[in-house]
Amino acid sequence: MANQHMESKSRHPFPSHFRTPLAWIFILALLIGGYARADSVSLNADSAKLIYGSDSDTLTIDSGRPLMRAALILQALYGYVITYEDPWYSNSDDVVDIAPSTIKGYSAFKPGNGPKLIVPRSSQLSIKLPASKKLSQDELFGRLQDLVKLQKSKPRGGHFQVLQTGDSFHIIPAEARDRNGNWSTQSSLLDTVISLPQEDRTESKLYLAIAGAVSAAAKVSMTVVVNHPLSYSSKSDLHTNVGASNETARSVLMRALSVHPTKRTWTLMQTTESGPNVFSLNVMDIPTNVAAVSY
């Protein structure tokens, strides 16, 4: 499965510096061909709410990344690390152009001439959670499986699977529709095997090195964000000599997270705004406040 995915990625015939313009061409082609859905605010919802009840709480999500939003809230609720990885969207029905509702001054463009802003199309999920603030690893694994099953029942978006490593959980892609609408198996970009020289680096540089290694091996462009760039981050200059020898990127990332004294997690998003091969690895302190991730 992983090999199949890697082979398809390694067939990319273009040098890396052409990838961004090609991504734009890809997006424009999708839209000129009429594949992309009409833009609509309703297709671009992005909300996650936890409604507290006496016996159970209800998590209701309407988002282009419903499982990512669920993971953020579950981490804030139960304190476990739950990482999330986007599928590799290639079907135009899975994305939506939000330019008209998002880009300032869009109405000044002539019809059909405006820029595009492509993001995953929203879908809804709702799940009951126990009112208890403590959940065992097995119970959490079960809830995550429930979410994955729910998502699988949806006609759009990716299908996922749950992995557990130690007391951390990973929501990773399993299937997505290809350009023809057929469900095809996907493997995780973070299953990419990488090697890094063991040398002294700052923590941030380590994340960058991991992303760089994945980018090179998988022929993608992976950027890194550590928390929000405007948020104060203590001890951001910690040093480490973590290296890797033929190890999956996920495993190296897990070791990288352990460098920081604060519990950390990540989301790996396909930055569809920038093209089909662009990903953003967001490393962040684990959310501790449900309200802060209930935007």
Added chain:
Amino acid sequence: MHTNSRIKRLLRKLPLSLGAGAICLLSYASGVSASQSCSDVTGTWGIAGDSWDLSHDANGKFAGIIGLVPGGTLAAIGKYPKCMGGQYAIIGGSRNGATVGVSGVQLGTVTGGQPNPDCPTNVSASLTMAQPGCDHGAAIATLDGRGISQQWRSQCKVPTSPIGEVTTPDGWDTANNNPIKAVFKATVQPTSFNFGGRFVQEDFPADAQPAKTDTCWYPNNGHYNPYTPAPKPGHYVDSDAGNRYEDDIGFDGAGNDSFGYQLIVFYRSSGTIPCSFLATQKMTMDCAQNDPLPVVVFQTNPLVLTISDANWSVSRNGVPQSELYAPSRTDIKSGVLHMLWKMMTGH
């Protein structure tokens, strides 16, 4: 042509470029160092129940009264069982950073009276003022040459008039290679009261924040989560420097690989500009932990960081600083179109 080449290089690099550098919205004063020290020694300091009412003037001259009580240092040293306490006049003192030395003699002898033989004739103390609050610390109290270690504390010191602050712009933090981090100097008021050595704490209480703290972010953004303000360590008020502290607001790092550059270019490319990151910063003056005085918010500063077509602007409490930074949205758009045209036509 030159511009197009530059833009092309920039856009080629953007998705691959990976930022480095520390991250902070409000990094605390770069002047924080080992030289930090508390500077105000006035007030009544309690040492083991004794009362040390000290003051010193602008010339460093100390004055005041020391009141010993039976159960205080006298009892701790244990040599004066008959002494029912006494008062001592400060006759000398010195200050070296956060350490103060004072000495006194029995008050009665200052005016020519006879010393009370049941009580020590000379008292002195070496006091070190500690942060936070500069209102507590370690002391060595000495009675006629016999010393004992004690802890001291005083009430959290605040002026009688309301505290406030004045913000002034001070350019960009280029000295530390942070060209998009705005430097502001804040002067705590009233300047007649010495806050030297104290820390101004900041907080961003959720219920005080603007309804929307990130107008750049858009739903299902594939690169950034929305910005939510968060506090960082306190701002040091320069010792004996007119109640001034520094508040740096913006991104750390420089160059096309920095997180700030990437964020600004990303949102310009996305077309959500002009847009801002907003926060309401509430300032309090530190006191020792567990001080019975309530913490008082003495200043509320709206913070606004704005990305516009070509400018990067930072404003603190209405005091703005702005600079041209990174390619404008117009340049980015023309760069993209130029590249697409070149790829399609080969020209």
